[in-house]
Amino acid sequence: MKFVYFTHSLASCWNHGNAHFLRGVLRELVHGGHAVAVYEPRGAWSLENLLKDHGEAGLDSYRRLYPELSSRIFNQDLNLEEALADADVVIVHEWNEPWLVAAIGKVRRLGGQFTLLFHDTHHRAVSDPDAIRQFDLDGYDGVLAFGETLAEVYRRWGWGDRVHVWHEAADTRLFHPPAREVERNGLVWIGNWGDGERSAELESFLFRPAQAVGLPLEIYGVRYPDEALRTLARYGVTYRGWLPNARAPEVFSRHVATVHVPRRFYVEMLPGIPTIRVFEALACGIPLISAPWHDSEGLFNPGSDFLVAENDARMERHMKAVLHDSDLRRSLVENGLNAIRSRHSCAHRAEQLLSILADHGAATPMEMSA
Numbered sequence: 001m002k003f004v005y006f007t008h009s010l011a012s013c014w015n016h017g018n019a020h021f022l023r024g025v026l027r028e029l030v031h032g033g034h035a036v037a038v039y040e041p042r043g044a045w046s047l048e049n050l051l052k053d054h055g056e057a058g059l060d061s062y063r064r065l066y067p068e069l070s071s072r073i074f075n076q077d078l079n080l081e082e083a084l085a086d087a088d089v090v091i092v093h094e095w096n097e098p099w100l101v102a103a104i105g106k107v108r109r110l111g112g113q114f115t116l117l118f119h120d121t122h123h124r125a126v127s128d129p130d131a132i133r134q135f136d137l138d139g140y141d142g143v144l145a146f147g148e149t150l151a152e153v154y155r156r157w158g159w160g161d162r163v164h165v166w167h168e169a170a171d172t173r174l175f176h177p178p179a180r181e182v183e184r185n186g187l188v189w190i191g192n193w194g195d196g197e198r199s200a201e202l203e204s205f206l207f208r209p210a211q212a213v214g215l216p217l218e219i220y221g222v223r224y225p226d227e228a229l230r231t232l233a234r235y236g237v238t239y240r241g242w243l244p245n246a247r248a249p250e251v252f253s254r255h256v257a258t259v260h261v262p263r264r265f266y267v268e269m270l271p272g273i274p275t276i277r278v279f280e281a282l283a284c285g286i287p288l289i290s291a292p293w294h295d296s297e298g299l300f301n302p303g304s305d306f307l308v309a310e311n312d313a314r315m316e317r318h319m320k321a322v323l324h325d326s327d328l329r330r331s332l333v334e335n336g337l338n339a340i341r342s343r344h345s346c347a348h349r350a351e352q353l354l355s356i357l358a359d360h361g362a363a364t365p366m367e368m369s370a
Contacts, residue, residue: 024171024346105139147273177285
């Protein structure tokens with residue numbers, strides 16, 4: 001089959017977490033024998049910020065580690081009929097402009113011979129529903145939602161059984177334990193400061209416990225305002241700036257453990273949806289400790305695949321245990337890896353997508369390569 005995907009950006013992962021999963025799942029489709037075409041708009045803010053901060057060199061890791069992938073830059077004068085003429089499947093990510101979402105739906109509605117899906121991987125459906133409700137999804141065959149609680153929002157909006165839960169996952173072609181172990185030291189956290197959605201939680205579940213335990217902490221990410229940088233300095237945290245996501249495995253490999261601190265919206269309004277960093281960390285074989293998060297869909301085995309700290313005191317105890325107990329570290333690594341390899345890789349999600357498409361009457365799915 002030929003897949004056409006419209007994304008905010010495939011090339012840039014600067015404050016753009018969907019690029020992580022998109023790269024992995026599209027690569028699996030390519031290795032499964034499918035044709036893939038990706039379109040991203042000219043002037044995408046993620047790519048613009050990456051180039052402003054790092055120039056073309058900021059794209060080196062992506063280009064080197066994802067040689068199978070490329071994208072086409074489009075303007076508003078894109079000839080959609082031509083771009084979609086031979087498509088079997090078209091997927092439009094929710095971080096696109098309303099005009100594009102509507103225009104692609106119109107092509108489908110007027111006789112386009114492809115299955116058309118809308119892909120939502122954000123909390124805006126609950127945090128800013130008008131931003132999603134503005135999209136004209138007339139003509140779309142279904143919705144891919146990255147968690148059950150988000151899927152339920154679309155069901156309430158009338159999508160019924162045409163909304164499908166399609167969680168993110170780890171690209172295990174890239175995210176895996178190091179081939180050769182090196183000395184590991186301290187904690188690492190890879191994440192963006194964002195819009196204050198978890199600033200208090202970061203202090204309670206990461207900065208303060210790490211300082212109390214005496215564990216060196218390194219942080220990678222973007223959008224850290226001066227106030228945040230002053231907070232990091234107060235706790236003795238080393239701030240490393242932006243990290244190309246393709247280099248995350250090598251960073252994980254140098255550290256004893258990492259921590260998951262979910263944004264408030266995913267704790268309070270969209271429970272059960274982990275960020276992709278959970279999948280990626282476990283795939284790399286690094287022990288993970290999580291701030292409170294309710295795994296309502298049973299994706300993992302909390303306490304076995306990773307540790308959960310109900311409060312900052314428990315986080316301190318977990319950090320000490322991981323630091324000093326090699327058997328605990330080994331168990332967490334083995335269980336976390338098994339969870340990813342058995343059910344949460346991008347290969348699993350590609351197979352699931354093909355099954356969803358078969359339900360929509362798309363071409364018979366090809367058998368995915370091992």
